[in-house]
Amino acid sequence: MKIFITGIGTEVGKTVCSAILTACYQAAYWKPVQSGDLQYTDSMKIDDWAGVDVTIYPETYRLQLAASPHQSAAAEGLTIRLDDFRLPETSHPLIIEGAGGLMVPLSDNALMIDLIEKLALPVALVVRNYLGCINHTLLSLMALQQRGLYLKYLILNGSFPSDTERIILKHTDKSTAIIRIPETKNPDRASITNIAKKISIENHE
Incomplete structure (x- = not known):
């Protein structure tokens, strides 16, 4: 099992959800592009949170500036090239975490969704409740559909008003399974591994 974790935007909990799935599947983890926060990267968080022997x-690419990857790369005189990415070879399940959402630019000519398409991976879309999340979710679903990318999981991160959830699920393909992640404000190894033991994957009906 290999899956690419993306989100409907920034700060929707992709890394927490990636840690939970890494622990749940006893998977390996790969962050293709780290843009900023090099003192405590997403890879370091996964190492801290997801359990032993990950x-x-x-x-x-490890980029200094906390900004869109194309801007961070330009600040270092670099251009991110899709041909530089190679999917790690592993016999374990693999969780791949993107940066930001699907339309985040990697360069002037490539977006995050182009990397997903190049790697030919199924997708897990992380959704968090905020004003505008329905719009961002439906646009993300449309973008994946237009590219012919398979949305394996829709991850509902935190609680949602019933009216919001109903509309989101109404526009989600029936082949997509639903994962519900409880609110996790202060993630650590104990809380992440505890959630990983309890999460259920629901058929979307």
């Missing part, structure tokens, strides 16, 4: 593959 294999962490090194980032293809």
Whole structure:
């Protein structure tokens, strides 16, 4: 099992959800692009949170500036090239975490969704409740559908008003399974591994 974790935007909990799935599947983890926060990267968080003996593959790009990857790369005189990315070879399940949402630019010519398409991976879309999340979710679903990318999981991170959840699920393909993640404000190894033991994957009906 290999899956690419993306979100409907920034700060929706992709890394927490990635840690939970890494622990749940006893998977390896790969962050293709780390943009900023090099003192405590997403890979470091997964290593801290997901349990013992997690294999962490090194980032293809580690960029200093906490900004969109294309801007962070430009600040260092670099251009991110899709051909530089190679999917790690592993016999374990593999969780791949993107940066930001689907339309985050990697360069002037490539977006995050282009990387997903290149790697030919099924997708897990992380959704969090905020004003505008329905719009961002439906646009993300449309983008995946237009590219012919398979949305394996829709991850509902935190609690949702019933009216919001109903609309989101109404526009989600029936082949997509639903994962519900409880609110996790202060993630640590104990809380992440505890949630990983309890999460259920629901058929979307």
